[in-house]
Amino acid sequence: GQQVMQIPQYQHVQEGEDFTTYCNSSTTLSNIQWYKQRPGGHPVFLIQLVKSGEVKKQKRLTFQFGEAKKNSSLHITATQTTDVGTYFCAGPGAGGTSYGKLTFGQGTILTVHP
């Protein structure tokens, strides 16, 4: 079935350093979503990318969707302690009854040292 692989699993940074997490799929994705889960919390939607090569920014966060729509990345510039949490990418099913299905990557756990 559809799988999205995410790396790295863990990332430890000093406050002010940049952070990037990558998401890869073996098949073309119609879209990809990114979520953030704070420690002890629930996943919260950040953004959805739909177009090939799309780049979207939210303040210090930059999201990219690859030209082949098989990979995506989330980059955080100058991390802050409030960025701590797990970042997930999520991709849809390939078709049939999987259309509405959203499969999550393993997530990247970000810790920020002040």
Place this chain on the structure above:
Amino acid sequence: DAGVIQSPRHEVTEMGQEVTLRCKPISGHNSLFWYRQTMMRGLELLIYFNNNVPIDDSGMPEDRFSAKMPNASFSTLKIQPSEPRDSAVYFCASSLASTGIGWANEKLFFGSGTQLSVL
């Protein structure tokens, strides 16, 4: 809007007991998802419903797990009998998904989850 509401927040039970988790999706949403989260396996999709109909339950671990959605505002996930390996956080999420050819995946709104511990 109150968001997705799950109950209970925490459940501690003994092996062999029946466990029922409850979810109230956001009013007007037509899709509901049950996910299980563990350190080892991450966020796993167990089952999802569209317009109260189960669409894909391929993620349900085994026959001990069952889910229902009797109406648009309520869903349950039942484990009977429960086992220690079922211990996890169970999330319910809802969305307003367009359907038909080429479903569009709309963003999911997650509940706060139920922390289940089976002793």
